[in-house]
Amino acid sequence: MRILKLLFIFSIISVLIACSIEPEPINFGSDHCIYCKMTISDPKYGAELVTDKGRIYKFDAIECMIPYLKENPKTEFSYIMVIAYDEPKKLKKVEGLHFVKNEHFKSPMGKNLAAFANQPKEFESLDWKKLKKSFN
């Protein structure tokens, strides 16, 4: 009986945890890009969307996330996050980041697009809104 009770409590806790709407770190080498099916493997690039219902979509590149956003205009997202090139592995909210298109940055899907937490001196950058507009 006691075990059943414990199990019950445990399952409630796990359901509650599962329901909280939080982004989740990318597991490089095992997570897959929802858009292009590739294994996410370069810690300098990558992106993640969390819907208002808590569903998580991971991407290997910003150029995979933006078309996905445009194809799903009705979905509400609680988090729109990307990895900054100058601070690898960590996801950051897109607002306030600087986006650079330059051959120097070989992003996984060929768009040469990287995000920066700190404004890079030698490259021209776009903010998130302008970047999104530049995708057609």
Place this chain on the structure above:
Amino acid sequence: MTRYFLLSFLTFTLLSGSLLAKTIIVKPNESIKKAVLQASDYDTIMVKAGVYNENLISIEKPLTIIGEEGAIVDSQEGDEIFIVQSDNVTIQNMTLKNIGVSYIKDRAAIRLNRVRDVKILHNTLINTFFGIYLQKSNNCVVDGNKIIGGAEDESTAGNAIHIWQGKRIQVSNNEVSMHRDGIYFEFVDESYIANNISRNNMRYGLHFMFSNNDLYENNRFQNNGSGVAVMFSKEIEMIENEFLDNWGGASYGLLLKEISDGSIENNNFSRNTVGIYAEGANRLSIKNNLFHNNGKAMDIKGNSLDNQIIKNDFVGNTFEVLTNSKSNLNHFEGNYWSQYSGYDLNKDGIGDVPHRPVNLFAIVTDKIPAASMLLHSFLVNSLDAAERLFPQFIPEQLIDQKPKIKPNHYDQN
């Protein structure tokens, strides 16, 4: 007259070049970098056995560098070793070790930058980040190298042979392992990949992005994250390769995404989670392949059109074909299906009733993976039989009108 003059001038310069070329010998405690600086065009540098702790050796003239057995250059977790910036360079029989991982720079043991006619032959690369990196280079050969990465997790791994923008590159007889991708082609056209063994790489054994008119044959891709990925590319020929043991949650023998006009012939797909996964793959000829003991032999999405799937053998796969659409615009003919349960009364080797390779339960497990626990249960088998008689969910036209009674492969031998 001017023509003769030009000709004799050319022969003279060529001859004098080869006659004057000398061999420089580098011994331990001497510097390869210094020898490279001192050498004249077309000289040969012989590196004697021993360990050389050097890196950033920039080669800016035509040279041949040959290592004696046991000639080792150790970068000691530091920067790149050879940076080739001249045409007509050969690097042969060297052992290069310990390239440091960097997030800022894609360091490679050997980098080729905007050159042509460079040969990288029979080298051994150990504990590299990137192994051999060709950038904007043409007419180069990478043959007989053994490249073993030090990758423990994927985020610290580069690619063993990485080619970014190039034409007419030959990659042959190499053995690559423990990298992110074994061989990576981005914007590489008219190139040839043969007789390589690519295994234990974290992402793909071989990876094409935005590359056209390439041929890969006789390679073995084993135990990688996925075997081969061909993406956003045209006219890629894939002949007589082996795609083995690519097993895991989302592992594919061959992943096709937005590709067209190629061929996939005489390959062996064995023990993969999915043999071939195709999304947006058009006008491919998929012929004479063997699909053996895969979870799903083929997962071909509805946006794949006009593919010819002919004379393949589907043996012992859990599911033969899976798709996500009610319509089918691909042609299946003359394949052998081990799940075929028809008969051949007139003994012409072709089954008298057509075969429907898509299984209802495959569609169910694709949506609800946990349902696979019910595989081979009586309920599921009877549902499946009913679905085959009165198809509701599986595409009606996805049908092999002429299923072979015996496997094509055994017919040939």
